[in-house]
Amino acid sequence: MTSAPASIATDATPLESEVAKRADFGQVRYAQSWEDPENLRGAIRPDGDSRVLSIAAAGDNSFALLVQGAGRVVSVDMSPAQCALVELKRAAILTLSHEELLRFLGATEGSDRLALYMRVRPELPIDARDWWDSQPQLVAKGVIHVGKLENMFRIFRTRVHPALHGRRTTRAAFEPRTRLGREEFWHERWNNVRWQLLIRMFFSERVIAKLGRDKSFFEHVQIDVSKHYSQRAYHAFVELDPSTNPFLQYILFGRYLDLEHGHPYLAPQHFETLRDRLADGALEVVCAEMEGYLGTCEPGSFTGYNLSDIFEWMSDDLHERVYRAIARTSAPGGTLAYWNNLVPRSAPTSLLASGAVTTDRELAVRLHDADRSFLYRDFHVDTVVDPEAAR
Numbered sequence: 001m002t003s004a005p006a007s008i009a010t011d012a013t014p015l016e017s018e019v020a021k022r023a024d025f026g027q028v029r030y031a032q033s034w035e036d037p038e039n040l041r042g043a044i045r046p047d048g049d050s051r052v053l054s055i056a057a058a059g060d061n062s063f064a065l066l067v068q069g070a071g072r073v074v075s076v077d078m079s080p081a082q083c084a085l086v087e088l089k090r091a092a093i094l095t096l097s098h099e100e101l102l103r104f105l106g107a108t109e110g111s112d113r114l115a116l117y118m119r120v121r122p123e124l125p126i127d128a129r130d131w132w133d134s135q136p137q138l139v140a141k142g143v144i145h146v147g148k149l150e151n152m153f154r155i156f157r158t159r160v161h162p163a164l165h166g167r168r169t170t171r172a173a174f175e176p177r178t179r180l181g182r183e184e185f186w187h188e189r190w191n192n193v194r195w196q197l198l199i200r201m202f203f204s205e206r207v208i209a210k211l212g213r214d215k216s217f218f219e220h221v222q223i224d225v226s227k228h229y230s231q232r233a234y235h236a237f238v239e240l241d242p243s244t245n246p247f248l249q250y251i252l253f254g255r256y257l258d259l260e261h262g263h264p265y266l267a268p269q270h271f272e273t274l275r276d277r278l279a280d281g282a283l284e285v286v287c288a289e290m291e292g293y294l295g296t297c298e299p300g301s302f303t304g305y306n307l308s309d310i311f312e313w314m315s316d317d318l319h320e321r322v323y324r325a326i327a328r329t330s331a332p333g334g335t336l337a338y339w340n341n342l343v344p345r346s347a348p349t350s351l352l353a354s355g356a357v358t359t360d361r362e363l364a365v366r367l368h369d370a371d372r373s374f375l376y377r378d379f380h381v382d383t384v385v386d387p388e389a390a391r
């Protein structure tokens with residue numbers, strides 16, 4: 001895990017994160033990726049020549065990009081805890097057998113996680129080793145369960161959802177059905193009055209800010225949050241197919257039902273490829289604010305970007321400046337892929353008007369409609385046509 005040098009951004013005032021000062025990034029917030037790697041595959045279309053800058057979060061999508069064929073991935077996060085998590089997953093993939101990896105991470109049951117940690121530990125960089133040495137209780141739980149967001153889903157699953165549906169109905173929701181069958185199931189068995197009320201209460205801005213995210217992450221949000229998530233639940237249960245949705249399965253069962261079709265880094269069929277790519281050094285983890293890191297990058301450094309939904313934690317002004325700084329580090333034709341969770345953020349109009357950047361709404365809408373990480377309001381796929389013109 002490397003730390004980026006101080007910003008040398010070309011704007012008059014150096015770019016700095018706004019949210020870094022307002023929220024605590026010393027804890028694991030996201031132990032898993034809550035963004036569908038299939039969106040990245042469809043947007044970035046990684047191949048051996050791809051050099052991708054990817055927001056790290058839990059690391060899952062940086063690993064997915066390697067599995068999908070990207071030549072090189074730089075995984076950036078301003079949270080030391082998230083960086084330590086990515087390093088732990090990387091070290092575990094490099095050290096353990098696939099079966100042990102699943103047990104160690106918590107994807108399957110296990111009681112020997114601390115013993116497995118002692119085997120993984122020598123493979124960790126010193127910062128990450130110090131971090132995990134001080135958190136044995138998190139290692140023992142299985143680290144894919146220990147994020148603040150996963151904890152909110154656990155509370156929902158164990159304390160709220162049992163009052164809404166019994167086990168049989170919950171299991172039945174994940175049986176394969178046609179679109180019409182899912183619509184009937186939703187109306188007849190799922191969308192009862194208790195569900196409608198409690199979803200609105202639990203997935204509200206106030207509760208999510210306290211239990212799952214942070215108050216500051218809602219600073220630029222202007223929509224009715226609980227209404228948004230109620231509508232997205234309909235999308236997940238009816239428009240999408242729950243029987244093949246790892247994100248929905250985790251929320252309601254606390255585990256993945258089908259590892260082969262979920263996160264690529266956990267899938268048995270990708271294990272050896274991923275381990276070889278990591279052993280070749282195809283992943284670099286950088287613990288830094290994106291804002292500062294960009295100033296250290298040469299023009300043409302990257303051909304693709306997984307930007308998660310970082311823009312919505314920024315003011316309009318900072319979003320535009322960071323977007324421009326990203327575009328300047330792109331190779332001509334580079335792709336920016338990013339989600340909007342609750343805040344609309346897209347390519348700055350000035351860049352679209354000058355032709356420096358184009359946006360592919362048709363592709364983005366298609367990917368958004370199929371996005372198994374159904375919580376988001378939108379997805380964007382932009383192309384940097386002329387990086388020089390982004391100045």
Ligand SMILES: C[S@@+](CC[C@H](N)C(=O)[O-])C[C@H]1O[C@@H](n2cnc3c(N)ncnc32)[C@H](O)[C@@H]1O
Pocket residue numbers: 017025030034055056057058076077078079082213217288289290291308309310313341
């Ligand atoms: C943007 S968050 C999104 C998570 C989830 N979709 C949500 O909205 O709550 C994903 C990761 O991005 C990191 N992150 C956010 N803004 C960043 C920035 N400006 N530079 C580096 N990392 C950043 C966070 O620490 C986190 O691990």
